[in-house]
Amino acid sequence: MNKPKRIATITASFLTAGLLAGAVQAADLHVLNWKGYGTDETWAVEAFEKASGHNVIHDYFNSEQEMLTKLRTNPGTYDVVMINAAFTGQALSEGLIQPVDVSKIPNVADVALEMAESPMLNADGKTYGVPWVWGLTAIAVNENAFSQLPTSIQVMWDEKHKGKVVLRDDALEAVQFGAIATGQNINDIKDLGAVRAKLASLMPQVRAFWGSENEWNQMVASGQLDVGTYWSGSASRAKTNFKLPVAFVIPEEGVVGWLDGLSIPTGAKNVEGAAAFINYMIDPGFYVEWDTKVGAPVSANSKAVAALPETAFNRTVLGDPKVAARIQFQAPVSDADREKYLALWQELKVEVK
Amino acid sequence: MPQTDVSQRASTGPRSQWRPALPLLLPAYLWLTVAIFLPLSAMAFFSFMTELPLSGKPWAFTLANYAAFFEKSFYAVLLRDSLRLALEVTLWCALLGFPCAYVLAKILKGRSREAIFLLVILPFWSNGLVRVFSWAIALRGNGLLDRTLNAILPFQVNVDLMFSYPAIVIGLVHSYLPYMVLTCYLTLQAIDDSLIEAARSLGASRFTVLRRLIIPLSLPGLVAGSVLIFVPVVGSFMEPRILGGRAGTFYGTVIEDQFVAVFNWPLGAALSFILLAVVLIILGAASPILKRAA
Structure with missing residues (x-):
């Protein structure tokens, strides 16, 4: 094999490998959320895509009713959906969301128990919504x-x-x-x-x-x-x-007080990617950047809140137990x-x- | 040969006039069917349903959405307010637009007419939302209007029109004034100048000329402009919502709420069709006057 030919062969095999890897990894990940609400921050999407290889595609709703309608009429279209905890029960009773395998989401371990075990997000010992922010x-x-x-x-x-x-x-x-x-x-x-x-x-x-x-x-x-x-x-x-x-x-x-959770719709095609995305969304790295760059609600992840600068409003005021007692x-x-x-x-x- | 051709064409008569017309009419009517008739009939269908079929819930036919209008007194109150708003906006547009159209059609000529015309049409070229938000900046306390007036006037005034009924009227008049100017301009321009000269030479005062000659002859334009303004203003929701604040609840904003906020399309559709019916009734009742004017 002469040199140019070898280079060509190597390049070709790399290309094929790259294409194959691309086909396997770069699966689309469809996310449904309010517009401008964390998940669609450009820097965050880029970082996630780079780390995971999934291609994030967003769709938006303007009201909870519209979100439910989109889930009902487009089964199998979305992989991650943001649902206010007050609506998770309704989505579950209509069979719109599936249980989330929490073992695939390591950051859940750091979510405060009263949220992680909230009856609004759990049923029959299964988790239907991962607490995201409140x-x-x-x-x-x-x-x-x-x-x-x-x-x-x-x-x-x-x-x-x-x-x-x-x-x-x-x-x-x-x-x-x-x-x-x-x-x-x-x-x-x-x-x-x-x-x-x-x-x-x-x-x-x-x-x-x-x-x-x-x-x-x-x-x-x-x-x-x-x-x-x-x-x-x-x-x-x-x-x-x-x-x-x-x-x-x-x-x-x-x-x-309100709590927003991330769920996986029934029939989602990219469940593995969904778990990775949810994990990233409650990761301290993402949250600190979101809160300091843009301003965010409070992360459900205690470690993420603790990672905020000491003067951060979300850490000092909302972390105060006296405040917690007043929340309904x-x-x-x-x-x-x-x-x-x-x-x-x-x-x-x-x-x- | 040519003669038989002519006789053939004459014999087919009225039917043959469709043949050349059809290719010219079809695109527009196809478009109207797809873009207006189908969605509108879908909305009419929704207005008789208990649930939106898209919602995936079981649904049935009902008149409850129309009944809701009569059950709650506030819908009628809002409809009355919206009609009053539309009437006021139309009147202001006529008062401001007619003199402007007269000057454009009869007094200015050449380049100055073009320049003034451009200024009239200018609002059309900007996005409606941008126009409304710029009014918000101008009208609020310590806003553009307030500061400018205080800079010019020797005494202190406090102008804060934002979030009030006048703010809504100002915003709407600004948006719809061009319709009135354009329709009036067209009819005013068609009035022969020699008619006015004749009247003047026979001793009619300027006011008499206006009253007996110009206004009657330009009435079709005034009427067309009024209808063009009245109908969309009755259902307007963007201007009241942004400029009206507490005073900004109107029939149109309530319909918008049903579609956007609470996702009750059937009720929103029913309310829209009631509005459509009321507007048609008003136009129908006014049609003898409109016909005489035209």
């Missing part, structure tokens, strides 16, 4: 409008801030906020009339109903907002990423209740016009 829905304030940060939810009703209060345009969130303000359990609202009255008295204070993080931040930047309902992850993004004078307040009356985690909501809340919310919005 966060709070409470109030955030414009620091310029307060000499001292408020400690009570009643600040929203304070005449001094009339016309500078915002609420999210979401029926469930509004009603649960009203439940906390009237000292009720958000998952078992006994006196909806009281919630309605409390919210009705808040409406004249309200300037606008916000829909997106960007809207909220702009209102702070232009001095139109003193206090409003907000999400903990968004407040930390407003502060770290956009340098806005925003402070997240965890009122003494309590806060709404969102449980599943029945369709009938959902419709009741929506009607109540729409009526309130029309009445205040």
